[in-house]
Amino acid sequence: MTERGAVTWPPAPIRTARLVLREPAARDRAAIIELLASPEVGAYIGGPRPRDELERVLPETPEKRPGLFVVELDGAMIGTVELNRRDAEHRSHVRPDAGEAELGYLFLPEAWGRGYAAEACAAALDWFADALPGEPVVLCTQTANDRSMRLAAKLGFTEVQRFEEWGAEQWMGVRSPVTPSS
Numbered sequence: 001m002t003e004r005g006a007v008t009w010p011p012a013p014i015r016t017a018r019l020v021l022r023e024p025a026a027r028d029r030a031a032i033i034e035l036l037a038s039p040e041v042g043a044y045i046g047g048p049r050p051r052d053e054l055e056r057v058l059p060e061t062p063e064k065r066p067g068l069f070v071v072e073l074d075g076a077m078i079g080t081v082e083l084n085r086r087d088a089e090h091r092s093h094v095r096p097d098a099g100e101a102e103l104g105y106l107f108l109p110e111a112w113g114r115g116y117a118a119e120a121c122a123a124a125l126d127w128f129a130d131a132l133p134g135e136p137v138v139l140c141t142q143t144a145n146d147r148s149m150r151l152a153a154k155l156g157f158t159e160v161q162r163f164e165e166w167g168a169e170q171w172m173g174v175r176s177p178v179t180p181s182s
């Protein structure tokens with residue numbers, strides 16, 4: 001994540017009731033290939049990538065970048081959660097002057113339906129709110145992506161706009177920082 005000011009990266013691994021959020025490591029490579037080659041995972045995000053291409057191009061230690069967390073359950077990677085800056089081209093009116101932070105999430109299909117994505121995203125959003133208090137976070141997803149739409153609502157994102165892109169209706173939501181009541 002660029003333009004992140006004074007935030008230290010990586011943070012210490014974040015532990016939730018069931019999960020650990022941490023930087024990618026060499027041992028995650030096979031699971032990352034599973035994730036990116038999965039037709040179910042790719043269904044609403046441009047489709048899966050060919051497995052042989054992934055085997056060829058992915059470095060031995062998967063790319064680490066600020067804002068990218070691997071999510072681990074019982075020692076094995078089950079997905080990724082990312083807080084990234086939207087580039088100039090895709091800025092919205094939420095924070096037109098600065099690339100706002102955007103949440104993204106990808107989980108292996110066998111980990112769906114257990115609340116892991118919600119648990120991991122909530123932890124990443126808490127980390128972000130502590131690191132950069134007062135900053136909103138945006139999220140984009142296809143409206144046809146029911147699971148993602150339900151997750152966005154559960155995490156407290158509310159609709160900003162709907163628009164057509166890549167031949168499908170897209171939903172953009174924002175999660176505004178909590179204002180202390182007193």
Ligand SMILES: CC(C)(COP(=O)(O)OP(=O)(O)OC[C@H]1O[C@@H](n2cnc3c(N)ncnc32)[C@H](O)[C@@H]1OP(=O)(O)O)[C@@H](O)C(=O)NCCC(=O)NCCS
Pocket residue numbers: 040041042044045104105106107108111112113114115116117118119140141142145147148150151154
């Ligand atoms: C989007 C995605 C992360 C959602 O995953 P998910 O597992 O459905 O999301 P959650 O973690 O919120 O889990 C919710 C489900 O877990 C169930 N659940 C079971 N145990 C639970 C628990 N202990 N706590 C909370 N929920 C629990 C909920 O009832 C809910 O079930 P439902 O889907 O039948 O309503 C996943 O579908 C995915 O990776 N998709 C592909 C990538 C993608 O499209 N990403 C969006 C890009 S913008």
